[in-house]
Amino acid sequence: MMAVPGCRILGPLSPLRPVEQLLVYPQSVAPSFSQHEQAGGRQIWIETENHHQLDARYFEHPNPQAVALYCHGNVGTVDKWAILAGRLSRMHGISILVFDYRGYGRSTGFANERGILRDAEAARSWVARENGIRPCDVVLIGRSLGGAVAVDLAANGGARGLILESTFPSLPEVAERHAAWLLPEWNMTQRMNSAAKIKRYSGPLLQSHGDADRLIPLSLGEELFAAAPGPKRFIVVPDATHNDDHIRHCKAEREQFLRSLPPVWLTREMAFAE
Numbered sequence: 001m002m003a004v005p006g007c008r009i010l011g012p013l014s015p016l017r018p019v020e021q022l023l024v025y026p027q028s029v030a031p032s033f034s035q036h037e038q039a040g041g042r043q044i045w046i047e048t049e050n051h052h053q054l055d056a057r058y059f060e061h062p063n064p065q066a067v068a069l070y071c072h073g074n075v076g077t078v079d080k081w082a083i084l085a086g087r088l089s090r091m092h093g094i095s096i097l098v099f100d101y102r103g104y105g106r107s108t109g110f111a112n113e114r115g116i117l118r119d120a121e122a123a124r125s126w127v128a129r130e131n132g133i134r135p136c137d138v139v140l141i142g143r144s145l146g147g148a149v150a151v152d153l154a155a156n157g158g159a160r161g162l163i164l165e166s167t168f169p170s171l172p173e174v175a176e177r178h179a180a181w182l183l184p185e186w187n188m189t190q191r192m193n194s195a196a197k198i199k200r201y202s203g204p205l206l207q208s209h210g211d212a213d214r215l216i217p218l219s220l221g222e223e224l225f226a227a228a229p230g231p232k233r234f235i236v237v238p239d240a241t242h243n244d245d246h247i248r249h250c251k252a253e254r255e256q257f258l259r260s261l262p263p264v265w266l267t268r269e270m271a272f273a274e
Contacts, residue, residue, distance in 0.1 A: 046099060067094065
């Protein structure tokens with residue numbers, strides 16, 4: 001049944017859906033309270049439009065050169081990812097928010113493509129309001145699955161800048177590399193078609209990918225990058241796997257990118273012009 005072309009039209013009733021759920025949104029349980037305390041940042045709760053509660057951490061800088069939203073990968077919770085967000089805040093002098101998607105850790109609900117994209121919209125709105133800026137003034141940072149989330153935000157509302165790590169053009173294309181026999185292009189209900197969406201974002205892009213990434217091969221990252229129409233830069237991280245730390249490897253390039261971004265007032269004028 002799972003190999004019957006067209007199962008994706010069945011949506012939640014697709015026989016492939018349980019497999020997708022396990023691989024795309026694996027169960028992520030919040031760690032113990034002591035580990036949570038070590039993550040740092042200010043804990044906040046963000047309410048979505050359909051009243052889900054999202055667990056988040058906010059790292060505020062007294063004089064930030066940018067305000068950022070970090071969209072994490074599909075494994076782990078905000079307690080883990082807050083450690084990386086805190087490093088980014090200290091490393092580059094930015095205020096940054098990192099959050100858990102619905103169904104992750106302490107966040108309520110059940111993860112799915114539409115849901116986590118709406119979660120990201122709520123998170124971006126929160127950090128924009130907190131800093132008195134428009135959502136299009138926020139710098140978006142996304143890793144792996146979070147890269148697709150960040151691309152969706154940038155395509156729908158813009159961004160001051162977009163930073164992507166180890167991400168993909170679409171979920172079916174990733175699945176094709178690992179389980180082509182499932183006919184993922186026909187059968188997958190979770191799509192995350194970043195290659196199509198990124199064409200609607202014309203702002204600055206910094207993208208990095210490891211050349212030893214076997215989960216999401218380098219060629220897939222390059223395919224997404226080729227689809228981006230705006231000013232862009234691609235960094236190949238030598239010998240880096242999917243789980244390697246791009247925060248450390250790409251520090252200099254990231255700082256240069258942040259310093260090169262248009263001022264908030266200019267981003268604001270461009271948004272009004274559109």
